Amino acid sequence: MAFKWSYFGSVLKGPKETLKEISGSYLGPTIEVNTGDKVRIIFKNDLPEESIIHWHGLDVSHKNDGHPHNAIKTNESYQYDFVVENRAGMYWYHPHPHGRTGFQVYQGLAGIFIVRDQEEKNLNLPNEEQELSLVLQDRYFNDDGQLEYRPSMMGTFGNKLFINGTDKRKIKVKQGLYRIRLLNGCNARIFNIAVDGVQEIKQIGSDGGLLAEVNSLERFYFAPAERFEFLFDFSQYSTGDIIRVESLPLVEGRGKKYTILEFEVSEDLGVMFREPSKLSQYSKINPSEATNLNSPKEFELIPKRGTGWTINGNGYEDNRYENYEIIKYGDTEVWEFYNPTGMPHPMHIHGTQFQVLNRSSGQLKGCLDQGWKDTVLVMPGDRVQVIKRFNTFKGTFIYHCHNLEHEDMSMMRNFKIID
Template identity: 40%
Template sequence: MNRRRFLHTIALSGVAATAARVPLLGAGKPLASPHSTLLAGGGNPLRFPPEWKGEPLVAAQTKQNVWSDAKTDLWTIGGSWPGPTIRAKRGDTFNARLVNMLAEPTIIHWHGMIVPHEMDGHPMQVVGTEGTYDYSFPILNRAGTYWYHPHPHHRTAIQAYRGMAGLFIVEDDAEKELGLPDGEHDIPLALQDRRITASRQFTYEVVTDDDHLQGFLGDTVFVNGTPDPYLEVAKGLYRFRILNGANARIFYLSFTDGRPFHIIASDGGLLDKPYSVTLLSISPGERFEILVDFSGDKIGTSVMLRSENTGAGAGYPPPQGAELPIIRFDVVKEASKPFTIPQTLVPYERYREQDAVRERDFVLSIRHEGSVGNLEVGHFINDKEFEMERIDETVPMDQLEIWSFRNSSLAPHPMHVHGVQFQVLDRAGNANLVPRDRGWKDTVLVLPYQMVRVLVRFNRYPGIYLVHCHNLEHEDHGMMLNFEVKENSTGVDVGPNRPQKLDLN
């Protein structure tokens, strides 16, 4: 039977129940939690990936002490998990060489970065074993927390799961003038989950119905590659750069004591002002920067950052929305350098709906055939699975458009657009955006049966780019399209009132 014509509603294997547990959370009161259980964790000091010094980025299989008592098989970029943290300043030119020593093709995508299409890490650019790929592009992005990961079609999920990902931090003068926490008070937190065997290995087998429909969920959370982590902090203000680098899991972040924290940045850098929240959802591919104040904590006390329970039941692996410990913070000393929360951050120009010249629809769907426990699953955008050579949309350069992501499935889809930073226009028809939807974005979570509209304009580079779900199992199984940005396109007459170019400042 043709899978494309065999459409079921996805109300099986717990998927329908799970779909009800994926709210969008930008603020609110955390649910009650057993503090003693969560605070008992935190057995390993938080590790930090090395800083990149310009050496070739070698993709290779390695063995590392993720735990002190065992060597774990990993696939890494640059020899560490996560890969080395790249730091660059806006206006600089980034140069790097990928060397592929894996037994299969790979390529690096610079997630969130505005780069020429030949530098973007499209799967058509993969290099084979012992092959190399040279990257060179100017840093156009605002200061922010970006990242890199592999992007070969059908193999993105397993390569990222095995360890191939790292942070890419951009700095600029506007950020520096704000006096935000720096040095030991500026902490990256790369969140990932994995399924662990008794011998301390990562297992990855997408075999169950839920694995196909929901994506591959782990049983253990890692922060910067550290299991069960803790971080000793001073009585002061900290900046945490949070990346959700998981394949499929959405984290619902809150502190066990319910304390507020401030969102100061999203995918594409700083917001216009800090936003106080007590709960923050972050889907795969997204980044947020938050300020957390420990100045009121007594020395010797601890608090846990967790992914709180949104109504999930028990299960293995823990289902989407289950409560999970993330990292424990131990307050151990007085602060040596005072920091304060700024009243304002960096203003940015807002796109306006009335300036958009057209709207494109992207309908997200999941289809399956077969019986429970033996499903064949397909993931679609506009009723199409990804084909490498097919151009699905032609987008005129420098044209402001509305892209509408319509989720017709029971699974959430974090939608990522390459080559651009966009702005959320509305969610389910509501233009009163929660803090997590504000600012510049490159990834937006679209909940089941919801529509999210974004304002997007490609004003830098022509070429072929991708739009796809950043649930990596969904992406690898087809929920991805090519679009081509073309200069002087006659596809749409933008007329004399075309929007002006916007510098991402």
């Protein structure tokens, strides 16, 4: 495949199942750990330019977060040491050097990071062969079949879809219940996902792991960096049946639907699993816990001539914060993202997972607002309030648009957690 760059890994110490290669894929190895595990990762940069790795969704200290400030040069190494504090879920890793994230991810740099815990194990969800983790990405290939990076104010969009870093978009499944995790690993593409002929998609998890109970959806917007987990029962189908996961037009009547991937039902019977009635301990953050419930911090997502995309008119500057970007350690705050532009912006905040309090366009719009989140889609015209605890690590972190071209065009800022 015409991809240039990839993460390669090997286990130096510990269980060798911690790393799993995806066969034929340009993605890095899938990393799988348990909550509470102590992890040491040595990143050696063999690229011809600066880079650093961000562990997307993991709650780690500044030093371990892949802040652009910590990017290393060619041939240099960077050591990460952290304890996995997150609950079970699908997280991921990708580069984060300022101005080059979009390009580097596009070249093939990304991988899945799975966390497991005891609570999840007790549920006996479909596992082994009946658990799928799928990364959706698009790439543009020109007439000569060469990968081409074409960034613009809109982002970059491909003419070819990849599932888990391969062009195999038909997946053979057994007749049984499956747990399917999706990650939108595209630079800029937002899907409007539906499953052909299915009225109720049974969501069980989000960015930060399992929900409290099954959430039924007919369709949903799926933005870069978001994760979505659902249960799907293939035993209701017959051998040879094809089930299509599709993307509908983002705006009804504008554009055509297209197939993202297909499941082909084989004659094999899968292991019997039951859908649990209760999923996970999940408690909503009480809004009254916030120090600023009545005066949320507002973040306006706007373009600016000469800068590109900004947050409140400010582009990214290393080691710069506005007053409102300084947070007292231990506080819980409400942040409001306001999007007066015509483009959607998936906003990602590093550090702890947050919860979506409300959005002005209403809950029925089909955005993934359930559960613990690290990325929230802010649709054109929308005001979205999220509530977040800043109670784990002090130091400097970033928040940004996860349309990677927007991020590289400066739609990123620091926030600092202080005593």
